[in-house]
Amino acid sequence: MTMPQAKRILLKLSGEVLMGDQQFGIDPAFVAELAREVKRAKDSGLEICLVIGGGNIFRGMAGAAAGMDRAQADYMGMLATVMNALAMQNALEQLGVHTRVQSAVQMDQVCEPVIRRRAERHLEKGRVVIFAAGVGSPYFTTDSGAALRAAEMKCDALLKGTSVDGVYSADPKKDPDAKRFDTVSYDTVLAENLKVMDASAVALCRDNEIPIVVFSIREKGNLARVLAGEGVQTIVRKEA
Ligand code: UDP
Numbered sequence: 001m002t003m004p005q006a007k008r009i010l011l012k013l014s015g016e017v018l019m020g021d022q023q024f025g026i027d028p029a030f031v032a033e034l035a036r037e038v039k040r041a042k043d044s045g046l047e048i049c050l051v052i053g054g055g056n057i058f059r060g061m062a063g064a065a066a067g068m069d070r071a072q073a074d075y076m077g078m079l080a081t082v083m084n085a086l087a088m089q090n091a092l093e094q095l096g097v098h099t100r101v102q103s104a105v106q107m108d109q110v111c112e113p114v115i116r117r118r119a120e121r122h123l124e125k126g127r128v129v130i131f132a133a134g135v136g137s138p139y140f141t142t143d144s145g146a147a148l149r150a151a152e153m154k155c156d157a158l159l160k161g162t163s164v165d166g167v168y169s170a171d172p173k174k175d176p177d178a179k180r181f182d183t184v185s186y187d188t189v190l191a192e193n194l195k196v197m198d199a200s201a202v203a204l205c206r207d208n209e210i211p212i213v214v215f216s217i218r219e220k221g222n223l224a225r226v227l228a229g230e231g232v233q234t235i236v237r238k239e240a
Contacts, residue, residue: 004211004235006156006227008047008123011038012146014162015053015084017217025056026087035091037223038128042097044227047123049153050130051146052088054080060138074138078105081142085132086110098127104136104145116152123153143197147204158210159226160197161217166234167196180232185240196236205236212236 013034020030042048057080063073085101092099100122101111111132112118119129134145143160150158167189170178186206189196196202196214205212215226215233225231 004157004213004237006046008049008153008155009041009227010049010051010146010150010153010155010158011041011223012051012143012158012160013053013088013217014160015056015080015142016163017056017161018052018084018087019056026084028087028091031087031091032094033220034217035088035095035097037217037221038088038092039095039097040224041227042126042128044224046227048128049119049123049149049155050085050088050128051134051142051149052081052084052130052132053142054078054084056080057083071138074140075105078133078136078138081134081145082107082110082132085130089130092128098125099130100127101130101132104131104133119153129153141198141201143201144204147197147201147210150210151204151208155210157213158205159213159215159223161215161223163216163218164214165216165232166214167194167236169194171195181234181240183235183237183240185238186236188240189236196234202236206238209238 018026020027054077058076060074060077064070089099089101102114103111104114106113122129131149134142166180168178168180172178213233222231226233
């Protein structure tokens with residue numbers, strides 16, 4: 001099963017892929033490597049929206065588990081995604097790729113607010129639009145932010161670049177019989193609680209029929225391979 005034909009994609013990168021081999025934070029060399037992958041995809045003629053998580057810096061759930069107020073911790077998580085967005089913007093612009101960051105939490109000195117029509121114009125002009133701060137509300141994740149922006153920007157697919165090479169029937173680290181799906185339906189993902197994205201993000205993609213392509217961004221050149229329909233991936237869509 002290959003990648004759906006796409007003109008405009010939303011690429012969601014987990015914050016943890018920005019750490020490289022570190023345990024925490026941002027590895028600029030690794031961000032530069034990711035930026036090269038994004039540039040290659042853009043040079044192939046695609047319009048690209050980017051959403052980057054914040055888990056390499058701060059996750060609201062972790063703060064809440066350590067006794068913080070959940071909403072307060074989530075706002076810190078959202079700020080972490082803005083830091084990652086700025087790091088990616090810097091890396092892309094060093095490669096000559098024009099970008100704009102739009103944040104769901106307004107931050108005028110740093111980036112634009114999310115304005116859909118303006119984002120459209122940026123894409124028309126060949127800029128990569130990086131959406132930061134998820135949906136702008138606590139109790140959500142950047143996966144939901146990615147699904148929301150993919151829907152409102154009418155993206156043909158949501159590509160989730162992460163540390164694993166697809167969706168498995170069970171945790172492959174714990175279960176030797178875990179099997180990777182080539183395709184799987186939204187309903188199966190939701191009914192079996194498969195680890196793809198959180199349920200609200202999957203449901204939003206299902207309701208708007210946006211295919212979700214899950215692949216490992218850690219291997220060099222993999223984004224281009226997946227876009228060419230050659231890489232290892234799982235496609236979540238209506239019919240498996
Ligand atoms: N977050 C939030 N609302 C959003 C998006 C993110 O509250 O719409 C917070 C939440 O605390 C989350 C953190 O930002 O844990 C970082 O995002 P996420 O965990 O999605 O990052 P990833 O796992 O993709 O690195």
